[in-house]
Amino acid sequence: MPAAPAVEAPPLGARASVVREQLLRKLTYAVGKDPFVARRYDWLLAASHVVRDAIIDRWIASTRETYRSGRKRVYYLSLEFLIGRLFRDAASNLDLLEPLREALASFGVALDDIAEIEPDAALGNGGLGRLAACFIESMATVGIPAMGYGIRYEHGLFRQEIVDGRQVEVPEDWLSHGNPWEFERREAAYEIGFGGAVEGREDWDGATKPTWKPAERVIAVAYDTPIVGWKGKSVTTLRLWAARAIDPMRLEAFNQGDHLGAVTERMRAESISRVLYPADSTPAGQELRLRQEFFFTSASLQDLLRRHVQQFGDVRSLPEHAAVQLNDTHPAIAVAELIRLLVDVHGLSWEEAATLTRETISYTNHTLLPEALETWPVHLMERLLPRHMQIIYAINARLLADARRLPGADDAFIAAVSLIDESNGRRVRMGNLAFIGSHKVNGVSALHTALMKETVFAxxxxxxxxRIVNKTNGITPRRWLFQANPGLTALIRETIGDRFMEDATALSDLARHADDASLQEAFAAVKQANKQRLAALIGERTGVRVDPSALFDVQVKRIHEYKRQLLNILEAVALYDAIRADPDRFPVPRVKVFAGKAAASYWRAKLIIRLINDVARVVNADPAVQGKLKIVFLPNYNVSLAERIIPAADLSEQISTAGMEASGTGNMKLALNGAITIGTLDGANVEIRDLVGAENIIIFGLCAEEVTALRARGYDPRATIEATAALKDALEAIAQGLFSPDEPGRYGELVGSLYGGDHFMVAADFAAYAEAQRQVDRLWQDQVTWRRKAILNTAHVGWFSSDRTVREYAEEIWRVRPRVSPDLQS
Structure with a gap:
């Protein structure tokens, strides 16, 4: 039988007839199904292959162009890449969504139905991973040659279920049916060592050369995913590493009947890439976390050095052709590992290796919380990475010698800059290592960067x-506006044209129309349709019926005490009490939507989730509330759920303790979709206020300086609570078991933590927060003014595009020249 004629991948903007031919071919020859019996997943797989084919030619062309031109490449190392679903993302960027929709419809298949069953890639937790995903897409869009490096987690972060109000973690099996977007690269496999000892051997010139003899080795195998930029202009690569044993099974042990023991080494090796963020509350968990970080960092550095030597020959030119960006402290061991590879493998002197490392590496800091700046016990590092510990000691000796030469360098200063924390059981400070090993260190908002200089890295x-510079975070408008909110995108195009789709700052043209009554009505209609879809989803997933005409008050983010979901639910309890006492005082019906995961070992954050659900159960069932308040916790928050919640939000809760949120990106996504922010002057809220105008954002509470001053003069939370009747009553109701009658003392410790310390200033900010919420109520009753403010939020946050952010990195940190698109030349 003759082979079927080849059908080329559909071009950009392909007609549905071309796509239909491709779709049928892929269903037949790639999936092996007849369209008469194909199920939804078969159609999704076929459609994904159609899109993938359209990407591959551009992927190969982008790679060839980078090699041909010798352009400098960015290597972005991140333990998380929260990329979410890729089918709709890639199809949208290639302008294939509508042709695919029409082609599928000709077979009686709805594109939206099959897109919903694609699993989210479970490769991240929150803002850190989502930022990495935005950056890798933006680098493709603006034409920066780049490769993202991370771990191919088999299960990734856990899937969150809510059982009796409690968070229950279950494995996320996103790879159980395969992944059509990845390509295994068997040729890109590297040995990664652990443990053992460092031995001295005599080199050719008689000098003693340290040689690391690892006791254990595993193999890192590469899986590549192409990430296509807007309109397919270029394609970047996300390379994820999977851990494999050198010998998959000890056959002798198996034949002797030790069937489990025969595969122990394989299980130990593969555990490295099994789960994102294994609990580190035990020594075994700590070791696994460190093994993960070194595993992907070493594989990535070996890979980029191989590529560099293959193309350019001499490792001494590395900084001219490679920029390595460390996304937080997780890959900070790269500083020691790159020096090791340059000295031990490539034969450079220490001075050359240290200089090249510093000129190549840069580091993004994401936290001011000292406990979130990773440290590792020295004894663990010495056992697991003995050669790297030698290198860290050598770096530290030079660092301390430089520090002592500064005027006024006392013992406290020397102790603070040291890579070794001697006051806490001798631990290696990975943040300090990343700082010293980088030529630039950046914060992720103006406030965060200023505070970095004054606090953790002073x-x-x-x-x-x-060394410290600022690079305020950004988000990709392709996913967070065009895909997540097609109704709003269409309305904006109709109003101001298409220029904003190439340059998000052109959204500012929308501001001229903010007073247009017809635009306000259309804007509100889009929001209402999004709220109706979210209301249906809430009913489906929680059984709670909510009114889409109510104010949708949204706080969706990782559950953490500094993000203050507790402040939000305490104010909800106070509001519940007030509504019961006098419903007529509260004419604005409100739906409070929470979503987010707590780390598996973060007991108090998990208790806050349970409190939210306990309060929701009581409030939602109380007829005295008269529908004025509903509380919902949506389980298993991920990118796809965010894409449903964010376009439906009226109010964006960004209420972290001032000085603790590095930036935030949820605040940008919500404002872009027309939500009004209620928040503290923290992170990027400061820049949002500056851009949208102080009159179009609701700011409350202490600022960072006031938080510091209050702590310095002695903060008394008990006195504050006693003086705030609504807060005191809410805490008493919770402590007495009103919301947990089966276990009245369930929240005793949580309530006690506020009276006894209130580190995150919940009580201190409660009264201001409650008044800000009443301001929200008053504003909501004036829908003309509300809609105007919402439009202005969308209009003025285009600056927060991750395209702008990566261009700033390229110019000041990476020293890479982006390709200038003809569409942007004017």
Whole structure:
């Protein structure tokens, strides 16, 4: 039988007839199904292959162009890449969504139905991973040659279920049916060592050369996913590493009947890439976390050095052709590992290796919380990575010698800059290591960067005053507006044209129309349709019926005490009490939507989730509330759920303790979709206020300086609670078991933590927060003004595009020249 004629991948904007031919071919020859018996997943797989084919030619062309031109490449190392679903993302960027929709419809298949069954890639937790995903897409869009490096987690972050109000973690099996977007690269496999000892051997010149002899080795195998930019202009690569044993099974042990023991080494090796963020509350968990971080960092550095030597020959030119960005401290071991590879493998001197490392690497800091800046016990590092510990000691010796030469360098200063924390059981400070091993260190919002210089990195900034720079975070408008909110996108196009689709700052043209009554009506209609869809989803997933005409008050993010979901639910309890006492005082019906995961070992964050659900159960069932308040916790928050919630939000809760949120990106996504922010002057809220105007955002509470000053003079939370009747009553109701009658003391410790310390200033900000919420109520009753403010939020946050952010990185940190698109030249 003759082979079927080849059918080329559909071009951009392909007609449905071309796509239909491709779709049928892929269903037949790639999936092996007849359209008469194909199920939804078969159609999804076939459609994904159609899109993938359209990407591959562009992927190969982008890679060839990078090699041909010798352009500098960015290597972005991140333990998380929260990329979400890829089918709709890639099809949209290639302008294939509508042709695919029409082609599928000709077979009686709805594109939206099959897109919904694609699993989310479970490769991240929150903002850190989503930022990495936005960056890798934006680098493709603006034409920066780049490769993202991470781990191919088999299960990734857990799937969250809510059982009796409690978070229950179950494995996320996103790879159980395969992944059509990835390509295994068997040729890109590297040995990664652990443990063992460092031995000295005599080199050719008689010098003693340290040689690391690992006791254990595993193989890192590469899986590549193409990430296509807007209109397919270029394609970047996300390379994820899977851990494999060198010998999959000890056959001798198996034949002797030790069937489990025969595969123990394989299980130990593969556990490295099994789960994102294994609980580190035990020594075994800590070791696994460190193994993960070194595993992907070493594989990535070996890979980029191989590529560099293959193309350019001499490793000494590395900084001219490679920029390595560390996304937080997880890959900070790269500083020691790159020096090791340059000295031990490529034969460079220490001075050359240290200089090349610093010129190549840069580091993004994401937290001001000292406990979130990773440290590792010295004894663990010495056992697991003995050669790297030698290198860290050598870096530290030079660092401390430089520090002692500064005027006024006392013992406290020397202790603060040291890579070894001697006061806490001798631990390696990975943040300090990343700082010293980088030529630039950036914060992710203006406030965060300023506070970095004043707090966590103040001693190191004194030593290197020009090293810290700011790069305010951004989001990709392709996913967070065009895909997540097609109704709003269409309305904006109709109003101001298409220029904003190439340059998000052109959204500012919308501001001229903010007072247009017809636009306000259309804007509100789009929001209402999104709210109706979310209301249906809430009913489906929680059984709670909500009114789409109510104010949708949304707080969706990782559950953490500093993000203050507790403040939000306490104010909800106070509001519940007030509504019961006098319903007529509260004419605005409100639906409070929470979503987010707590780390598996973060007991108090999980208790806050349970409190939210306990309060929701009581409030939602109380007829005295008269529908004025509903509370919903949507389980298993991920990218796809965010895409449903964010376009439906009226009010965006960004209420972290001032000075603790590095930036936030949820605040940008919500404002872009026309939600009004209620928040503290923290993270990027400061820049949102500056851009949208102070009159179009609701700011409350202490600022960072006031938080610091209050703590310094002695904060008394008990006195504050006693003086705030609504808060005191809410806490008493919770403590007495009103919301947990089966276990009245369930929240005793949580309530006690506020009276006894209130580190996150919940009580201190409660009264201001409650008043800000009443301001929201008053504003909601004036729908003309509300809609105007919502439009202005969308109009003025285009600056937060991740395209702008990566261009700033490219110019000041990476020293890479983006390709200038003809569409942007004007």
């Amino acid at each position: 001693p190191l900034a004194r030593l290197h005053p020009d």
